[in-house]
Amino acid sequence: MTLKHSPIGSDWKLRHFDDGAGEAAGAHLADHDDSAWLAATVPGQVHLDLMAAGVIPDPFFGLNYEQCLWVEEQEWWYRTTFTPDRDELSGKRIELVFEGLDTFATVYLNGEEIGASRNMWVPLVLDVTDQLRWDQPNALAVRLRSPFEAVKADMTADDTPNVNAFFSPKERLYARKAQMSYGWDIAPRIVSVGIWRPVYLRAVPEIAIRGFWQWTERLGEPQVWLGFEAEVENLGTDPREVVVRLVAMNHEHEMEWESAETLSPGLTTVDMHTDVRRPHLWWPHGMGKQNLYRGTVAMLIDDEVIDEQPVSFGIRKLDLVLNDPESGEPRFTFTVNGVPCFTRGTNWMPTDAMFARVTPDRLRAVLELCREAHCNMVRIWGGGIYEDPAFYDLCDEMGILVWQDFMMACGLYPQNEGFHRQMRAEAEWVVRALRGHPCLALWAGDNENDCAYGWGEGEADGYLQNHITRKVLPEVCARLDPTRTYIPSSPFNPSGHGNPNAPEEGDVHLWDHSVRARHPMYFTDTSKFLSEIGRICAANRSSTERFLAPEDQWPVANKAWEHHVGTVPTTDFQRRWKTDEGIRNLIGRDAQSLTEYIAASQYGQAWCLGEWIERARRRKFECGGILWWNIFDNWPEHVDAVVDYYFGKKVGFTAVCRASRLLMPSVAREGDTFRVYLLNDTLEASSGMLTVSVCDLSGSAWVAHADYVTIEPNTSAVVAEIPAESLGDLDADQHYLRRPALPARHLSARWWRAHREPAHPGRREVPGGLRGGAWAGERLSPFGEAFTASACRSSASLRRGDGSAHPFPPAPRR
Ligand code: BMA
16 A cells, blocks of 8 residues: 555646735735636646746747746745545645745645745655644645745855856856756756646555665676665654565566564664575666566555555666776776676756656657667756656666766855755755666766866866765765765766866766867767767757747847857857858858758768767777767757757767667778778677678769678677778769678678668668768768768758758768
């Protein structure tokens, strides 16, 4: 019998006041007349209710956000009445639960203030057993202060010397609220408030299960040693004798465990340790099955179930190797069940900047895009939100590992006891909430704050004084989840000194922000792990037409376009200028039309992502993985994502899918030699006949190399070397090496059908068009003028899956 919930979801009303005026107007009182207030949706946020009421325009369109800025200065009040049913809700205690109050909230019940919170993620749980009026209307009011007004006192009181925000206003640093919502280069300024997650009454039995998680202590053969922990609360005043029973199964493999415990009043942690023979292990995508054990954990007194909760867990051992066990060389490689796992993944940010309207279906749809792109990891970026519980369940099922940042980004945060206390409470909630998920791979203190110490006037290695990420968070992670690695920031240096973004160790964010696709840094990078790398490009035409007025769609040098490329009120990152420069570097001139602008910028992104992913995979395990930036837009914009806000797939999406296939060939020109690699992220060996063909743009091709090759499991290796001069004196602009193919002898027919190259590179009708022609091969020599320009001029002849134009793919000049 899981804790009984009674949602409080209907008839909510909404109104705003100047800061502090609501209470003066009696908005908290039980009998306050709210008949003229706006209708509100809970869970929701005020911008959505104001849009629904036609009070504000859609801030996602054009420059409409400017007409919505007044909302962030007001305090907002929600009111509703509800009648709790005594028969429906019987328990030792009745709790009023707010799963998400954004952000600075005060709660009133029947005119009495009963609680407050100041964190948009940490649930507010209030014991209302004695305040509730049964079987009659109760008035519930919630005040949400302006996030700017609410932090004024903290900012004045704070004496941290060098607080600084490198995106958006400083006020964000003092608010435990999604940092991106204050305006970011990839997100709009929509500083909203709301009751954004469910609200309900909960009946709690005398003995209540407050938490449960499982971890894998040691892998052996055939045994595996497991640990379980249940947090149980005895709401009575006397010790109680209980039996804890765990039952779980995966397919035919069942496990059952029981233990008698004496629970003193209050919270008790019940630990259970056991070993199981040959359990069904959980693996990330590409390495094996995502076996999950599902069942229940129950508390029994005299054989009667007092409380019971569903449980789901995956048995897997996951580690992050930061130094090669033999050589001691710096590494950044995850191992799963003792097997090194090359990380193919992406950065994840909220799938809608209006967080409250994200549904589990939307999360599943975007995660399916990640699976389509063969991702085995997503990084939850520190400027966004801790995702909905459904997200982590889906990652468990889909075998997508999760790198979890704590929600801080690009700033120097206040270092005072009050803020440390807030971060400690938040971390305790997050770690408890997520530690039971097999998908969760790593805790990271923040996004780029170690780097941020070098961006301002302060000491570059000032990050060592960051008490939050060097003391508060590691202490919580070590105490509540000693099974996972914690790193203080991304990027960071494990040795704890020097430039956090240096390639010698730790992870790296590699950014040229889209100007030079052939920037040498991309081809000389020696980093141990690429946790961010990306390139800006325009969204699809059909999407662009949905968020920009025709006059703002072309030419692109206008305020509305630039707002959607990431120019925020406080800083112009010149991202539109960089996109233009990127196009000039690609085709040798400015784009002449919107179609060409979209095609050329998208093509530049696609070429880059394909190259970066393949190069990182060719360096496997010297490089432990790549998390490209990023899978999906959180609002309509022209930035680095490969799928736009309307699920419009860009050319880049096909490129990442292609470059991330578990077993594939990859050609690299290294000096005067074309090296053909096989990239094998499967745990099986593979072999077959390899043919490498030279093709020209008229479509004829001849075999330049053929050989029988074998690739070991989980390996990247050179399987052929073709000296450039052996190809003879070819016109480099008109010829390319077609990507080698592996005949089916060893590979399944289904694999062959999915991976074979079209026989004739001239034929382009394959949707998405990237499987044929020049794109599939390495150009014999750096690309010439003539070809690129023609490529874009000819873009009208090709159609992509979404019907928009698709260029004949050139390799970038610079
Ligand atoms: C990195 C990220 C984000 C930013 C992105 C794109 O800095 O950490 O903060 O949005 O680049 O520019």
